Amino acid sequence: MFQSTFKNFNFNFNSSNEGNTVSSGDLLTGHISFDLTKPTKIRSITMSLTGGVRVYWSTGSGKNRRSHSARLTFFDLKTVLQQDQDEAVERPELSPGTHMYPFSCQIPQGDFPPTFNGAHGQVIYVLTVGINRPWHMAKTFQTDLNFVSRVDTSQPDLPLPLSGSNRAKTCNLWCTSGEVTLAARTEKKAFIPGETAKIICDFSNGSSKTATLKVKLQQQQTYYTHNRVSRRTVFKELASEVGDPVAPYTSDQHAEVMITIPSPLTMSITNCSILELEYLIQVSLCVKPCTDVMVLFPIVLCDTPVEARFPF
Incomplete structure (x- = not known):
């Protein structure tokens, strides 16, 4: 044989x-x-x-x-x-x-x-x-x-900060009406596996319920058929951090959350017509049982460190 x-x-x-x-x-x-x-x-x-x-x-x-x-x-x-x-x-x-x-x-x-x-x-x-x-x-x-792909770290947007904000009015049987606001920012868009990302958050909780600040790192896998007629998307949670409870009827709150990107991880895939791999930092202010107030940051995972243009 x-x-x-x-x-x-x-x-x-x-x-x-x-x-x-x-x-x-x-x-x-x-x-x-x-x-x-x-x-x-x-x-x-x-x-x-x-x-x-x-x-x-x-x-x-x-x-x-x-x-x-x-x-x-x-x-x-x-x-x-x-x-x-x-x-x-x-x-x-x-x-x-x-x-x-x-x-x-x-x-x-x-x-x-x-x-x-x-x-x-x-x-x-x-x-x-x-x-x-x-x-x-x-x-x-x-x-x-x-x-291993070599990501072009000379792209002008990679060292720049990302920012976003969102707000919602809470009103239901379990929660007295009030506005919940969230503004968040990161110091850059590109990170490497093992690096720690700093998330700056400013928020207010105008509801009658305690709110919780949460930060998650998610991997988004998207699969396509040819010509992208059909697709399937899968989310995978890679890391998460939870902030201190936010008391009801509080405003002008500030917090810094550090989240470490696991290692090893595959670099972002944006150069394939039938498979994409993206990474998202999700910042949310949760007031149960209401809908979360959320801000999403699409980040790029690369193999070479990128210095923030305007570090916090």
Whole structure:
């Protein structure tokens, strides 16, 4: 059997960084290695480097159930590591033991999204080796590559502050009428995983109920079919902070909330037509059982620190 003939297959990379990540234009070098348990003839060893994205979800149930899917291929490169030049010439068998073959391939230049595995789709980059023997089915070995996109941090809006405000009138059977207001701001738009974001909040609680200030970091995954005829959106809460209770009939309140962005996280994806990955900071003043007063900040998660233009 093939599985007993070939053992301990490994991809060995000459990595140039601690995180073993790859990016657009990188040259991948290294060698593959495997052990043979008996003399074996190999016709060819091929390698392919592929990158792409696929999305899928379903709607409805029973007879009304409908499937949605889409797929894009960014690149599909192939090379030969070893091959018989003349099939008429009998190639000697490889002896039992460890065998190694060097490889070198380059990721194309391009604006490709980072590796991502979401609820209804994936962005994947794969290195595949195929070993072909006479009178045998080809056997493949794969390894996933951790592809990282380089966000253009020179975009003029990334170091600028974000601000927003909202207000609502509370009036129902459980809460005396009164206005609840909220104004919030961040010192910049771009952050990196592990960084702590400062949220400045000014608010008033004109209702008869105690209010609670809450800050959440959310990941928004959006999947599309081609031409964006259909879509599916998924929200995932990544972090949250809760402020001190706000007493009824209080005004001109001020608070600073610090929320840390978890690490690791995939960078924002805005360069793919069928999959988007966005991050939102949600600031809300909650007065139960009334509707929350909310302010949303769309932020950009990147791999390079961005200094605030006007720090608080």
